[in-house]
Amino acid sequence: MPPSDLATHFFLAAAAILLVCRLVSAIVARLGQPPVVGEMIAGIVLGPSLLGVISPHLESILFPKALLPVIYVAGQLGLVALMFGAGRHLREHLRPGLGRSASAISLIGVAIPLAAGMLLTLAAHGHVGIFLPGVSAGVTAAFTGVTLAITAFPMLARIIVERGLSGTRFGSLALACGAIDDLVAWIMLAGVLSLAAGRLWTVSKAAGGAVLFAVVLAGIVRPALRRYLPGSGLSPSAILLVTMTLLLAAAWFTTSIGLYAVFGAFAIGLVTPAPSQFAPAGDGSIAPAATPAVTKISATSTSLSASAATPAPVDQTGPALEGISRILVPMFFTYSGLNTRFALLDSPRLLLFSAVAVAVAVAGKGGACWLGARLLGEPAPVAGRVAALMNARGLMQLIALNVGLQAHIAGHELFTSLVLVALVTTVLATPLLTWLDRRDQRAERRQFAAQSVPSQAGP
Numbered sequence: 001m002p003p004s005d006l007a008t009h010f011f012l013a014a015a016a017i018l019l020v021c022r023l024v025s026a027i028v029a030r031l032g033q034p035p036v037v038g039e040m041i042a043g044i045v046l047g048p049s050l051l052g053v054i055s056p057h058l059e060s061i062l063f064p065k066a067l068l069p070v071i072y073v074a075g076q077l078g079l080v081a082l083m084f085g086a087g088r089h090l091r092e093h094l095r096p097g098l099g100r101s102a103s104a105i106s107l108i109g110v111a112i113p114l115a116a117g118m119l120l121t122l123a124a125h126g127h128v129g130i131f132l133p134g135v136s137a138g139v140t141a142a143f144t145g146v147t148l149a150i151t152a153f154p155m156l157a158r159i160i161v162e163r164g165l166s167g168t169r170f171g172s173l174a175l176a177c178g179a180i181d182d183l184v185a186w187i188m189l190a191g192v193l194s195l196a197a198g199r200l201w202t203v204s205k206a207a208g209g210a211v212l213f214a215v216v217l218a219g220i221v222r223p224a225l226r227r228y229l230p231g232s233g234l235s236p237s238a239i240l241l242v243t244m245t246l247l248l249a250a251a252w253f254t255t256s257i258g259l260y261a262v263f264g265a266f267a268i269g270l271v272t273p274a275p276s277q278f279a280p281a282g283d284g285s286i287a288p289a290a291t292p293a294v295t296k297i298s299a300t301s302t303s304l305s306a307s308a309a310t311p312a313p314v315d316q317t318g319p320a321l322e323g324i325s326r327i328l329v330p331m332f333f334t335y336s337g338l339n340t341r342f343a344l345l346d347s348p349r350l351l352l353f354s355a356v357a358v359a360v361a362v363a364g365k366g367g368a369c370w371l372g373a374r375l376l377g378e379p380a381p382v383a384g385r386v387a388a389l390m391n392a393r394g395l396m397q398l399i400a401l402n403v404g405l406q407a408h409i410a411g412h413e414l415f416t417s418l419v420l421v422a423l424v425t426t427v428l429a430t431p432l433l434t435w436l437d438r439r440d441q442r443a444e445r446r447q448f449a450a451q452s453v454p455s456q457a458g459p
Helices: 003-029 035-045 056-062 065-093 099-124 137-149 153-162 169-197 200-228 236-256 261-271 317-338 342-346 348-375 380-390 394-406 412-452
Strands: 295-297 304-306
Touching: 003 035, 003 056, 003 065, 003 317, 035 317, 035 394, 035 412, 065 153, 065 236, 065 261, 065 317, 099 137, 099 169, 099 348, 099 380, 137 169, 137 348, 137 394, 137 412, 153 169, 153 380, 153 394, 153 412, 169 200, 169 261, 169 380, 169 394, 200 236, 200 261, 236 261, 236 317, 317 394, 342 348, 342 412, 348 380, 348 412, 380 412, 394 412
Parallel strands: none
Antiparallel strands: 295 304
16 A cells, blocks of 8 residues: 555544543543543453454555554554653652651552462463464463453542542552552563563563663753753753654654563653653743642543643653643554454453452452552552552553563463453552542541440449
């Protein structure tokens, strides 16, 4: 297909994707679900699981095979923008004094679902068609375990900020745990990819490249950005140019060494100065802000934005990348949906595996985080809410699944089964949190009523 025809098809597909995502998100919002759920569902609706069944001809018109690489690249650009915002937002929400508790809860909350996912997959070997030829059962089991251990940090942060929970004990603790979980999950996924390659050079390139990348970030990029960028006097457009150049270069490097673009984007977000460090000086140059920024998550779960109290930050990187992610991340959901084939679940064994995977994911992640919090002495209400938030996988699991699909360590059967896990656990998070709030409110009312009853004892 010539480039002009690809562009024509892309414009039509992009319009359809954005419209359907917006429509489905509006519908699920009435049910109390975050927009990310609507966008996940919209991607599935546009794929072979629904549109392909209802009108295969329309699906082929909207998404011809030649267009899929274009949609994939557009979605990757959206993810790069999103993961930069996630890394930047993650660093702003980390609070001192939570390190020990968050590390312990994350360790338990990653280890148990990782082990449970691996055991489930190994038990299914020879019985369920989720294994690819040439890929060892151990690699498939490790990949499944990693995806079940992931937490959707962007969605977790959005729920906490929108509900005004950032100052609560469980809100701060969940954010810290989610931050550690994501870092650990990316490292484990990189290890699985290296293990799957099975060649010394591939593994060495990934490991050596990751070490080099970390050294350059910590020793050169981070100090330079912190020292020169806030007080450099650069215009907002120049700051955006510097940030975008670093971001795309990091995405290129981590992809070239086999770790994928999201690793580089996330890392650059972690080392880039926060918007609160930028504010207009009296002469119009950039100076460190005197007033801390008030950070918020936008109503679209796939975009992270920063807005500030007076004075407003002049750093426009966050809003610019927010716009990119808002437009292009739905392309990623659609690409995932085009690879999701729920018709494959007509196999009783695959359907059973999927159901057990959902149960293992919920019990493993939620139960482990609850147990970890209780062992550290956290009250039951705090432990329950941390568990509910940490159990959601959403976008982060879809990213990991697409990485596995592109690396040919996961087939469409395993991909579809684990997409179902991501969808169910994401849908459960908000209503479970609401149920915990209402339960505690009822308990408080009963306690208040009991204390208000006058004593019937005589003098």
